[in-house]
Amino acid sequence: MKTILDYETVALVDEDDAIEIIDQTLLPGRIEIIRLHTAKEIWDAIYLLQVRGAPAIGVTAGFGLYLLMKHSQAGTFEEFMKELREKSDYLNSSRPTAVNLSWALKRMEAHVVETAGSSFDRAAVIDEMRAESERIKAEDIDVCRRIGENGLTLIKDGDGLLTHCNAGQLATCKYGTATAPMYLAHEKGWNIKVYCDETRPLLQGARLTAFELHSAGIDTTLLCDNMSASLMKTGAINAIFVGCDRVAANGDAANKIGTSMVATVAKRYNVPFYVCAPTSTIDINTATGNDINIEQRKSEEVTEMWYSERMAPEGVKVYNPAFDVTDNELITGIVTEYGVLRAPYDKAIKELFEKKNA
Ligand code: MRU
Numbered sequence: 001m002k003t004i005l006d007y008e009t010v011a012l013v014d015e016d017d018a019i020e021i022i023d024q025t026l027l028p029g030r031i032e033i034i035r036l037h038t039a040k041e042i043w044d045a046i047y048l049l050q051v052r053g054a055p056a057i058g059v060t061a062g063f064g065l066y067l068l069m070k071h072s073q074a075g076t077f078e079e080f081m082k083e084l085r086e087k088s089d090y091l092n093s094s095r096p097t098a099v100n101l102s103w104a105l106k107r108m109e110a111h112v113v114e115t116a117g118s119s120f121d122r123a124a125v126i127d128e129m130r131a132e133s134e135r136i137k138a139e140d141i142d143v144c145r146r147i148g149e150n151g152l153t154l155i156k157d158g159d160g161l162l163t164h165c166n167a168g169q170l171a172t173c174k175y176g177t178a179t180a181p182m183y184l185a186h187e188k189g190w191n192i193k194v195y196c197d198e199t200r201p202l203l204q205g206a207r208l209t210a211f212e213l214h215s216a217g218i219d220t221t222l223l224c225d226n227m228s229a230s231l232m233k234t235g236a237i238n239a240i241f242v243g244c245d246r247v248a249a250n251g252d253a254a255n256k257i258g259t260s261m262v263a264t265v266a267k268r269y270n271v272p273f274y275v276c277a278p279t280s281t282i283d284i285n286t287a288t289g290n291d292i293n294i295e296q297r298k299s300e301e302v303t304e305m306w307y308s309e310r311m312a313p314e315g316v317k318v319y320n321p322a323f324d325v326t327d328n329e330l331i332t333g334i335v336t337e338y339g340v341l342r343a344p345y346d347k348a349i350k351e352l353f354e355k356k357n358a
Helices: 039-047 054-070 077-092 099-115 122-152 180-187 204-215 225-233 259-268 345-357
Strands: 010-013 018-022 033-036 160-163 193-197 219-223 239-242 246-248 253-256 273-276 323-326 333-336 339-341
Touching: 010 054, 010 122, 018 054, 033 039, 039 054, 039 077, 054 077, 054 099, 054 122, 077 099, 099 122, 122 180, 122 273, 122 333, 122 339, 160 180, 160 225, 193 204, 193 225, 204 219, 219 225, 225 259, 239 259, 253 259, 259 273, 259 323, 333 345, 339 345
Parallel strands: 160 193, 160 239, 193 219, 239 273, 273 333
Antiparallel strands: 010 018, 018 033, 246 253, 253 323, 333 339
């Protein structure tokens, strides 16, 4: 039987000048595949979380920029770049916290600059953009698999694992980041038990993570966000894996709101807390977590969404940041495609980028 894992999170449909995504706002009740054609449709899909999760947003942005430039009529390289930068800035304004969005857009722009050559050949430049956007997607799958292999070294058969939000296949193009060790453990026949925080207010844990892990046949248990301390206290959790939207140069990590609370409780109960991060999510230009722009979202997500009637008094003030920052001292390890980084993270991250760029 076809499950949610058999659908592509993000795909390019070149012949229709479209990006195809699963509309994640409808999950798990309905699997609906939609196509995005215009800049506004792509912007809205990212803002509304029809496509979400840092790597998946990056892949969507790459495909989006290619498609938006595919029919450019620019006569000179300068005109082409001006148009490209305008479209890139627009897509980049859809969500502020996940660095993969600007990372993918900058990578597309840099690739155009590198490959353009001295005489401007528009068709060739557009072909290069297509190839680069497909590479971003292919690399995402490879990187997630490698994060899974590195994460697997941190767990064993029979472990109980906790995760927060959705850093699963639905947030990437395959495997997920935080879920990659879980999928690989399951592939090996290990009996792991995964606990998913429901993740208020948008319920990514309940609607997405529990859905995909349960569909894969993994032993999955859902809990409300305020239950993880009592669960950790029982000793049921051997390790926690979460994704992230941006890791600062000192190892502070922004992820879905509630992550830092989980990390704080994990410290209290001596449960290892791992942040899974492709190097595309590490932002060496952001010094610390204090420098990360945290997205604030609409109050209705807290007061009304998912309820059959409003559950808060009209006019009450609402605090609704979409992400929080986990201080680096609460993080046991950062699992990247190159290995598991350990504190001091400023040094580990610097060395990783030096090696990667060598
Ligand atoms: O608001 P969302 O659903 O896009 O938030 C997603 C997360 O916080 C994920 O954990 C993060 O993007 C990593 S996805 C591999």
